[in-house]
Amino acid sequence: MKHIQVPPLTEKQLAVLEELYQKTKTHRYRTRAQTVLHSAEKGFKAEETAQIVRESHVTVLRWLKRYIAEGI
Numbered sequence: 001m002k003h004i005q006v007p008p009l010t011e012k013q014l015a016v017l018e019e020l021y022q023k024t025k026t027h028r029y030r031t032r033a034q035t036v037l038h039s040a041e042k043g044f045k046a047e048e049t050a051q052i053v054r055e056s057h058v059t060v061l062r063w064l065k066r067y068i069a070e071g072i
Helices: 009-024 027-042 044-054 056-072
Strands: none
Touching: 009 027, 027 044, 027 056, 044 056
């Protein structure tokens, strides 16, 4: 399986993701923010994060690719 790693986050990126995770009322956005944070901060693979957030690893890979390409 392919491993995608989000590069280290800047302070601004981290602040935006943490705020999104903590304050959004949209479950999907919170889960996506959590996915990016797990990859960037803890180095989790898509399969590990997928188990935590209860999504398929394919979905997690898609979210990570999109974040890397487009940002938040």
